[in-house]
Amino acid sequence: MNKLVRFDPFAEMDALQRRFFNDDSWTPRQMRSVGLPTTDVYLKDNSLVVEAHLPNFHEDDVNISVEHGNLVIQAERHEKEEDKDKKYVVRESSSSFYRSVQLPERADADSIEAHLDDGILKVTIPVTPAPEPKKIAVKSHSKKK
Numbered sequence: 172m173n174k175l176v177r178f179d180p181f182a183e184m185d186a187l188q189r190r191f192f193n194d195d196s197w198t199p200r201q202m203r204s205v206g207l208p209t210t211d212v213y214l215k216d217n218s219l220v221v222e223a224h225l226p227n228f229h230e231d232d233v234n235i236s237v238e239h240g241n242l243v244i245q246a247e248r249h250e251k252e253e254d255k256d257k258k259y260v261v262r263e264s265s266s267s268f269y270r271s272v273q274l275p276e277r278a279d280a281d282s283i284e285a286h287l288d289d290g291i292l293k294v295t296i297p298v299t300p301a302p303e304p305k306k307i308a309v310k311s312h313s314k315k316k
Contacts, residue, residue, distance in 0.1 A: 210244075210270050219296040221272055226290040228268070233292060237280045242272045242294065277301070 211222040225233070225246055232248045246268040274280065279297040286293050 208268050210272075212272055214298075217298055217300055219275060219278065219298055221270075221292075221294040221296070223268065223270060223292040223294075224290060225268060225287070225292050227266070228287070228290070228292075230287050233285075233287060235283075235285050235294060237274070237283070240274055242274055242283070242296065244268070244270045244272075244292065244294070246292075 208226075209224050211220075213220055213222075221242060221244070223244055223246075228246045228248055233244070233246045235245075236243050248266050274296060275298055277299045279299060282297045284295045
């Protein structure tokens with residue numbers, strides 16, 4: 172008798188994580204709720220909009236480019252803290268973000284605009300509308316009597 176087994180796309184990743192951290196208490200569901208940056212891609216008013224949630228990043232931390240038909244968003248920030256009362260001289264941390272989104276063929280790469288407000292990067296890519304189909308009139312060569 173064959174038994175159906177429910178497919179869990181995160182099972183292998185979960186097993187690797189448990190093996191790496193030697194911790195069975197961390198589950199994929201918990202990992203998804205940690206607050207990893209999200210990216211939303213949607214169409215609005217003849218534009219493709221990419222919204223990346225980048226809390227604690229500043230404008231100069233973000234680099235946006237178009238490479239081989241893809242919109243590439245990279246963000247990296249470094250924090251440096253010096254504390255004379257502690258045994259370490261410098262404490263550093265960094266955070267990074269990377270997303271690549273394939274642009275549609277009719278994307279106007281020269282008119283892309285990007286704004287970072289309140290931790291949300293909004294990139295607007297204008298898309299030229301598809302040309303309207305050309306209608307061809309149908310005529311008859313025969314004469315009506």
